Amino acid sequence: MPIVLVRVDCRLIHGQVVETWVPHTGADCLLVANDDLVANPFLRSVMEMAVPDGIRVAFSPVKDVPRVMSEIDRNEGKAILLCASSGDALEIYRAGVRFANLNIGNIHYASGKVEIAPSVFFAREDFEAVECLCHLGVSVTVRATPFEPATRFGNGEGDG
Amino acid sequence: MIGIVLVSHGRLAFELLRTAETIVGKIEHTMTVEMDAKTGMEEIHKSLEGAIRTVDTGDGVLLLIDMFGGTPSNIGLSFLGTHNVEIVTGVNLPMMIKLPMARTTMRLPELANYIREYGQRNITIPGDMLRKKAEKH
Numbered sequence A: 001m002p003i004v005l006v007r008v009d010c011r012l013i014h015g016q017v018v019e020t021w022v023p024h025t026g027a028d029c030l031l032v033a034n035d036d037l038v039a040n041p042f043l044r045s046v047m048e049m050a051v052p053d054g055i056r057v058a059f060s061p062v063k064d065v066p067r068v069m070s071e072i073d074r075n076e077g078k079a080i081l082l083c084a085s086s087g088d089a090l091e092i093y094r095a096g097v098r099f100a101n102l103n104i105g106n107i108h109y110a111s112g113k114v115e116i117a118p119s120v121f122f123a124r125e126d127f128e129a130v131e132c133l134c135h136l137g138v139s140v141t142v143r144a145t146p147f148e149p150a151t152r153f154g155n156g157e158g159d160g
Numbered sequence B: 001m002i003g004i005v006l007v008s009h010g011r012l013a014f015e016l017l018r019t020a021e022t023i024v025g026k027i028e029h030t031m032t033v034e035m036d037a038k039t040g041m042e043e044i045h046k047s048l049e050g051a052i053r054t055v056d057t058g059d060g061v062l063l064l065i066d067m068f069g070g071t072p073s074n075i076g077l078s079f080l081g082t083h084n085v086e087i088v089t090g091v092n093l094p095m096m097i098k099l100p101m102a103r104t105t106m107r108l109p110e111l112a113n114y115i116r117e118y119g120q121r122n123i124t125i126p127g128d129m130l131r132k133k134a135e136k137h
Helices: A015-025 A041-049 A062-072 A086-094 A124-135 B012-024 B041-055 B071-079 B093-105 B108-121 B126-136
Strands: A003-009 A029-033 A056-060 A079-083 A101-106 A114-117 A120-122 A139-142 A151-153 B003-009 B030-035 B061-065 B085-089
Touching: A003 A015, A003 A086, A015 A079, A015 A101, A029 A062, A041 A056, A041 B071, A056 A062, A062 A079, A062 A086, A079 A086, A086 A124, A101 A120, A120 A124, A124 A139, B003 B012, B003 B041, B003 B071, B012 B030, B012 B093, B030 B041, B030 B071, B041 B061, B041 B071, B061 B071, B061 B093, B061 B108, B071 B085, B085 B108, B093 B108
Parallel strands: A003 A079, A003 A101, A029 A056, A029 A079, A101 A139, B003 B030, B003 B061, B061 B085
Antiparallel strands: A114 A120, A139 A151
């Protein structure tokens, strides 16, 4: 199953993803890589309920994304891969998922963080993870929805 | 009395309550929780928990949330298993105006049901209503 978007979003599945990125990319599957959700069936079912019929949802521990992807790979379709932090995105890349572009949509504010975009605030770990990803050849783009201008790290095509 | 907490993106919850209060007067035991692009999920969870605790007088709390499937609803739903709450999503002004009277005569599950139906019934296409009326004559 080809991945049409890899996105860092601390809210994982929510309105922006379902209402803008899913139609923009034509995706029919959301793969959520998040250890907390894997451990919390109630929150998983809450997020699943937010997704319209016809869009498949799969959850995976961050380190197991390659395995879960190969399991769902037999099906035709397009997937959006969601994770909650830039560190998780780097871990997924290092686990063997080779994506060329990374979209950063939402990383919430906390004291001491640097504002990158209205919905994206970087801690030191985010700068480090993004720098690693850029160094690995990933083009990192910051924007919440496909309709807004993007802030870009590195040189690549962007998030799609 | 059943407590009310409005939860929304942006300033919607606050403005909806303020607007309703200009029409029907002060709506007691009611709080608003709002989130913007900066707010983290844990922070919203904490604010919402505090608001629920504040407005609960023992009869439970009705959470009115702007839309199903957004972050406010994803977080609000997590209180269903742990607190005496009911949730209605897609809150609108007619619902808000009906609440003060309805909450004094109903228990929480009944109130949630009533407010949902009232809100749905008040989404109208007046043009259709007028055309139907004209057809009858």
